[in-house]
Amino acid sequence: MLIPYLLIFFIFVLYPVCYGLWLARHPDSYVRLVEDPIFVRTVMNTLVFLVVGINLKMVVALLLSGFFVQKRWWINALSLLFILPWALPSIPTILSVRFMLNPEWGVINTQIFQLTGMDGPNWLNDPALALSFAMLMHIWKSLPFWTLILVAARLSIPAEQYEAASVDGATQWQKFRFITWPSMKTVYLTSTILSMIWTLGDFNSVYLLTGGGPADMTHVLATLGIRYLRLDQIDLAMASIVIAMPFVLPLVFFMMKRLSK
Amino acid sequence: MNKKKITLKGVATEAKLLLIGIPLLIWTLIPVYHLFLFSISTKDSATSGHLWPVHPTLQNFEFVLLQKHFYLNYFWIQMWNSVLIAVSVGFLTLVISTFAAFAISRLKVRGGRTVLNLALFTYFIPAAFLAVPMYKTMSQYGLLDNQWALILAMITIASPYSIWVLKQASDKLPLELDEAAKMDGATPLQLFRLVYLPLMVPSLVAVGTYSLLLAWNEYLYAFLLLSKENTFTVGVALGNFLSADDSPWELLMTTGLIYALPPAAIYYTFKRYMVSGLTAGAVKS
Numbered sequence: 001m002l003i004p005y006l007l008i009f010f011i012f013v014l015y016p017v018c019y020g021l022w023l024a025r026h027p028d029s030y031v032r033l034v035e036d037p038i039f040v041r042t043v044m045n046t047l048v049f050l051v052v053g054i055n056l057k058m059v060v061a062l063l064l065s066g067f068f069v070q071k072r073w074w075i076n077a078l079s080l081l082f083i084l085p086w087a088l089p090s091i092p093t094i095l096s097v098r099f100m101l102n103p104e105w106g107v108i109n110t111q112i113f114q115l116t117g118m119d120g121p122n123w124l125n126d127p128a129l130a131l132s133f134a135m136l137m138h139i140w141k142s143l144p145f146w147t148l149i150l151v152a153a154r155l156s157i158p159a160e161q162y163e164a165a166s167v168d169g170a171t172q173w174q175k176f177r178f179i180t181w182p183s184m185k186t187v188y189l190t191s192t193i194l195s196m197i198w199t200l201g202d203f204n205s206v207y208l209l210t211g212g213g214p215a216d217m218t219h220v221l222a223t224l225g226i227r228y229l230r231l232d233q234i235d236l237a238m239a240s241i242v243i244a245m246p247f248v249l250p251l252v253f254f255m256m257k258r259l260s261k
Numbered sequence: 262m263n264k265k266k267i268t269l270k271g272v273a274t275e276a277k278l279l280l281i282g283i284p285l286l287i288w289t290l291i292p293v294y295h296l297f298l299f300s301i302s303t304k305d306s307a308t309s310g311h312l313w314p315v316h317p318t319l320q321n322f323e324f325v326l327l328q329k330h331f332y333l334n335y336f337w338i339q340m341w342n343s344v345l346i347a348v349s350v351g352f353l354t355l356v357i358s359t360f361a362a363f364a365i366s367r368l369k370v371r372g373g374r375t376v377l378n379l380a381l382f383t384y385f386i387p388a389a390f391l392a393v394p395m396y397k398t399m400s401q402y403g404l405l406d407n408q409w410a411l412i413l414a415m416i417t418i419a420s421p422y423s424i425w426v427l428k429q430a431s432d433k434l435p436l437e438l439d440e441a442a443k444m445d446g447a448t449p450l451q452l453f454r455l456v457y458l459p460l461m462v463p464s465l466v467a468v469g470t471y472s473l474l475l476a477w478n479e480y481l482y483a484f485l486l487l488s489k490e491n492t493f494t495v496g497v498a499l500g501n502f503l504s505a506d507d508s509p510w511e512l513l514m515t516t517g518l519i520y521a522l523p524p525a526a527i528y529y530t531f532k533r534y535m536v537s538g539l540t541a542g543a544v545k546s
Contacts, residue, residue, distance in 0.1 A: 001364040002376055004357040005420060009376075012395065012417040013383050019401075020394030067281050078282055080529075082289050087528035089478035091499050092517025096296040099510060107295065110310025140292065148536065194385075201387025203481045208500070222389035226481070229393050237393045244390070252385040259381060259425070260374075 024238035033239045042219040042240075045131055049220055050196050053135040057143055058192050062184075064143070065150035066176075086144040094137055094208040098124070101133065127217035130210045134218060138205040146191055153187040154180065190258055197251050200244065296521070299514035307511050321515040330512055332502060335490045343477055343494040343520070346408060350415040351473030355465060358420045362427035363453055367439060377428060384421035389481060391418075396485045410486040411494075415479060419472035426471075430464035431457070467534040474524050495520045 033039050068079050085093065100106050101123040109120035124130045161179050170178070203222040206212065212219040212227060219227065221244055228237035299307045300321050302314035323329070328336050361380070365373035383391075395414055396405075404410035434457075442452045458465075480496045487493035499517055502508045528535065 001360040001368070002370060002373070005361040005380070005424065006376065008357065008413070008417055008420060009379055009383065012398070012413060013379075013386075013391070016391070016394035016398040019398055023394075023397070064281075064285070067278065067285075070278060072278065075278070075282065078286060080532075082285065083528070083532075084289060084293060084525065087474065087525055088293070088521045089480070089496060089524060091480050091496050092296055092514070092521045093292040095499060095503070095517060096292045096299070096514060099299070099514070100292075100295055105308035105510075107298075107310050107312070110308075111312075114310060140288070197385055197387060199387075201389040201391075203389040203392075208480070208503070211503075222387065225389060225393050226485070229396060229485075234393070234397060241390045241393060248387070248390075252382065255385055256378060256381050260378065 020238045021242065023235055024242045026235065029235040029239040030243065033236050033243065036236075038216045038219060039224065039240065041217055042221060042224045045218060046200070046220045048131065049135055049138070050199060053138055054192060054195050054199055056135075057139045058146060058188065058195065060139070061143055061146040061150050061191075062188060064147045065154050066180075068147065068151050069154050083144045083148070085141050090141060090204040091208060093141075094204060097133070097137060097140075098209055124210055125214050127214060130214065131206075131218045134206045134209050134220075137209050138199065138202055141205065142195070142199075146195060149191055150184065150187065153184050157183050190255070193251050194255060197248060197255070200248065293521075296514050296518050299511050300518045302511060304509065304511045307514075321511050322519075324512055325515050325519065330509060332498075332509065333512065333516070335498070336495075336516065338491050339493060339495045339498050340520075342408065342492065343496070346411055346415070346483075346494060347473045347477040349412045350419060350476035351469050353412070354416050354419045354423050354472035355469045357416065358423035358427055358468060359458075359461070359465065361420075361424045362431055363457055365424075366428045366431040367434075367452070367457060368449060377424065380421040380424045383417070384425065388418060392481055392485060395482075399486055404486075406487060406489055406492055408487065408492055411479075411483055412476075414482045414486060415472070415476040418482075419475050423468040423472060426468055427461065427464055431461060434460055463534050463537070466531055467537070470527060470531040470535055474527060477524050 068075060068082075100108050103109055103120065103122040103125070106123075108123070112118065112120035121129070123133065157180065162175060165175050165179060200220075201222055202220075203226060206218060206220050207223045207226070210218045212223050216227075221240060225237045225240050228234070228240065298312070298314070301317045301319065302311070303316070303318060303320070306314045306316070325333055325336060328334055361376065364370045365377055395417075399405055399410045399414070402410075404413070438456055438460075439452060442456050447455070478496070479494075480500060483494045484497045484500055487497060490498070495516065499513060499520065502513045
């Protein structure tokens with residue numbers, strides 16, 4: 001009964017991975033990759049995406065999990081809507097944002113013009129702004145999922161602990177510091193690491209919003225690999241992935257160890 | 262008696278909660294509202310910054326549904342492709358991962374642990390990284406532009422997490438059940454069909470929905486593996502609009518809204534199963 005899955009694994013995971021590694025065997029590919037100015041920029045962007053984007057997202061998710069455990073009818077209703085970005089396909093919503101940001105006809109700049117009489121900025125034509133919007137897009141899409149995970153973690157903390165703390169006159173901050181955080185720390189860190197690994201594979205937020213532009217300045221590793229693939233430079237595509245492995249594999253093995261305990 | 266009183270502190274708390282809730286609602290809905298706004302606006306109205314159209318219209322839906330624009334010539338075929346691919350992925354992932362989870366968790370076959378680790382490893386590989394070698398091997402297998410390529414790729418991506426979730430759920434079923442069934446002379450297959458499957462229904466629904474939505478929503482793999490207008494999905498068609506400067510935005514956004522409705526409906530229908538089934542695996546600490 002394991003055979004169907006093993007077939008899938010060997011044909012569509014193991015063989016492609018080995019073949020890909022074989023394609024990226026020449027040291028020459030790595031030299032060309034590192035000499036490509038786009039690659040250096042891409043690595044920086046990817047780091048910013050992971051360090052700033054993910055941590056911002058996880059801190060917000062942690063705060064929001066405290067909001068969503070409050071018992072109000074309207075918070076329940078809000079949580080139903082809040083999950084939408086995660087359930088909807090990326091492409092329509094990202095295109096929607098892309099149109100909002102269009103410098104001439106987008107709703108943001110037409111509003112700016114109507115209110116102030118001035119032309120708004122060309123949002124996606126500035127690499128720093130464009131990358132920030134790609135990060136916001138990513139946060140918009142995946143914040144609900146991580147909030148949900150952290151809500152589940154919060155709900156598993158026994159209520160008696162809070163009651164006892166209230167009796168002892170603990171402040172809100174003390175309750176968070178000494179009850180909530182210690183019991184959520186592990187889930188929070190695991191989630192952050194998992195989110196980092198997955199975000200490396202987030203192609204849509206960048207590609208559909210900025211297309212890697214302007215002038216290939218907003219690529220991340222996920223879109224760069226596909227860019228090389230489309231340019232038929234498969235060895236560079238694989239090399240750009242292999243070069244990330246010393247960073248990715250320890251995280252992957254850490255996660256596997258945690259989950260299979 | 263603990264009577265509920267309206268206190269100053271209580272009001273302040275409610276205000277604070279609203280201060281978080283309202284911006285959160287706006288943040289969540291803006292892209293979706295903008296999509297909707299475009300779909301009921303004429304092109305002129307949508308591109309001149311109205312936050313509500315001067316004359317709301319359903320004309321865009323008529324254009325899309327009757328394929329009245331050359332961008333939309335294949336709309337219904339692409340819709341059907343999306344359905345076919347999503348349903349196939351949902352069903353096949355369910356079959357493959359249920360078999361695997363049953364073998365690992367109940368039959369305790371040798372090497373089960375290893376297979377689970379291989380699956381977990383696949384689960385953690387960033388999707389866009391696997392896409393590059395996958396594209397290359399699909400072309401070796403001669404599957405490019407064949408919908409099976411996308412179906413198989415999505416099964417590859419969906420089954421690891423499905424196996425994991427199902428394995429977790431089936432570990433929770435009492436072992437005595439299996440023993441009792443074996444005492445009565447049940448074969449492993451009967452055990453699977455008569456005892457295991459009925460008890461696993463909630464998790465099966467969760468996993469099936471998860472893989473179906475994953476396949477329906479997928480963009481990257483669909484756009485790499487399928488490139489003919491009559492074989493690819495609605496998602497790829499939307500992406501292709503992007504490359505053109507003269508794209509009819511209002512039609513593009515209407516198509517996008519229609520494409521986004523089925524997953525939302527499916528999600529809300531099976532939400533109960535999704536949330537408990539899918540967070541269970543991730544929160545394990």
